[in-house]
Amino acid sequence: MNPSKPQIQAPTCLPAELASSPVFLLGRLGYELKRRATAALEAVGYALYDFSVLSLLAESPCQAQGEIADLLNLDRGQLVGLLDSLEERQLIERQRDPKDRRRQTVKLTRAGRQELGRLRGLVARIEDDFLAALDLNERGELEQLLARVARHIDPRFAERGSVAVAS
Amino acid sequence: MNPSKPQIQAPTCLPAELASSPVFLLGRLGYELKRRATAALEAVGYALYDFSVLSLLAESPCQAQGEIADLLNLDRGQLVGLLDSLEERQLIERQRDPKDRRRQTVKLTRAGRQELGRLRGLVARIEDDFLAALDLNERGELEQLLARVARHIDPRFAERGSVAVAS
DNA sequence: TATTGTTATACTCTATAACTATA
DNA sequence: TATAGTTATAGAGTATAACAATA
Numbered sequence: 175m176n177p178s179k180p181q182i183q184a185p186t187c188l189p190a191e192l193a194s195s196p197v198f199l200l201g202r203l204g205y206e207l208k209r210r211a212t213a214a215l216e217a218v219g220y221a222l223y224d225f226s227v228l229s230l231l232a233e234s235p236c237q238a239q240g241e242i243a244d245l246l247n248l249d250r251g252q253l254v255g256l257l258d259s260l261e262e263r264q265l266i267e268r269q270r271d272p273k274d275r276r277r278q279t280v281k282l283t284r285a286g287r288q289e290l291g292r293l294r295g296l297v298a299r300i301e302d303d304f305l306a307a308l309d310l311n312e313r314g315e316l317e318q319l320l321a322r323v324a325r326h327i328d329p330r331f332a333e334r335g336s337v338a339v340a341s
Numbered sequence: 342m343n344p345s346k347p348q349i350q351a352p353t354c355l356p357a358e359l360a361s362s363p364v365f366l367l368g369r370l371g372y373e374l375k376r377r378a379t380a381a382l383e384a385v386g387y388a389l390y391d392f393s394v395l396s397l398l399a400e401s402p403c404q405a406q407g408e409i410a411d412l413l414n415l416d417r418g419q420l421v422g423l424l425d426s427l428e429e430r431q432l433i434e435r436q437r438d439p440k441d442r443r444r445q446t447v448k449l450t451r452a453g454r455q456e457l458g459r460l461r462g463l464v465a466r467i468e469d470d471f472l473a474a475l476d477l478n479e480r481g482e483l484e485q486l487l488a489r490v491a492r493h494i495d496p497r498f499a500e501r502g503s504v505a506v507a508s
Numbered sequence: 509t510a511t512t513g514t515t516a517t518a519c520t521c522t523a524t525a526a527c528t529a530t531a
Numbered sequence: 532t533a534t535a536g537t538t539a540t541a542g543a544g545t546a547t548a549a550c551a552a553t554a
Binding site for chain 2: 186
Binding site: 239240254274275276 | 512
């Protein structure tokens with residue numbers, strides 16, 4: 175704007191206290207990542223959580239809606255709309271549980287599994303761009319550290335099989 | 342809530358694809374951290390971003406409001422309310438810049454610096470709880486990795502001094 | 509009465525757009 | 532005309548509450 179003015183060195187960067195704070199870093203990185211993922215998915219006609227829902231169903235063939243919502247930190251009412259949209263496109267199917275007719279069990283269709291494959295590529299690219307500053311080894315380290323933190327604060331991140339419910 | 346019920350133990354944990362995805366992990370951890378920080382600050386009468394504002398001013402004595410907003414990813418209109426609240430409590434002072442009377446320069450008061458000290462303790466505790474799964478070494482590694490990712494996607498995370506302002 | 513999915517409503521946060529005073 | 536701060540408005544996203552069917 176005005177290169178001649180000394181510009182009291184208005185710091186255009188964040189103070190060290192914030193830039194080196196895991197709290198602040200995680201907050202900002204999480205926010206930016208969410209922003210990118212939302213935009214990328216929206217561009218191909220999906221909502222942010224559609225990928226999570228499909229991924230979840232791929233590993234757990236049949237889930238009740240409430241379980242899906244709880245695992246993904248979604249409101250049950252919110253999930254209804256997401257599932258409606260996925261069902262219209264025939265990526266999932268809803269079926270009443272005969273044992274308890276209040277429950278709807280949700281499962282992936284073949285088309286859904288296929289579409290999940292496409293979205294995986296998209297998500298992988300977002301991740302690759304985002305972590306471009308790190309080499310493969312470092313990405314692995316980061317993932318391990320984050321996963322350990324996650325498992326500590328939220329049991330839903332537990333590794334399958336290692337559930338080891340306290341007797 | 343209901344410890345006696347068998348709790349069908351439909352997979353109560355996330356699929357490996359999500360639980361090991363840096364994208365998903367960063368999103369969820371960032372969200373949870375924001376939730377905790379908001380609650381903790383609210384409990385002592387502060388808004389989430391008050392800490393960031395005070396911290397920023399502590400390192401850069403005088404900032405124009407627009408600069409503060411830009412650095413913190415805040416809307417300028419949003420920042421007004423935050424500063425009003427901090428000014429009422431006499432933690433900051435606003436002063437018109439005589440060189441350009443449109444600008445307000447903001448600076449920390451002595452009371453503000455003192456209060457920042459209190460809030461630092463609070464934030465440190467949140468961080469400590471959140472990262473309890475990691476030892477000090479690992480926390481350092483995590484911070485370094487996150488900082489590098491942050492610097493890559495957002496120049497505002499650049500280290501001070503490395504700015505190398507073009508003469 | 510409690511719970512599942514559903515629908516409708518209210519609230520919060522954020523983004524957008526006017527408005528003023530200076531430049 | 533453009534910009535800094537301010538104020539007011541609108542929209543998205545989320546949380547809360549009501550509802551019908553089933554247990």
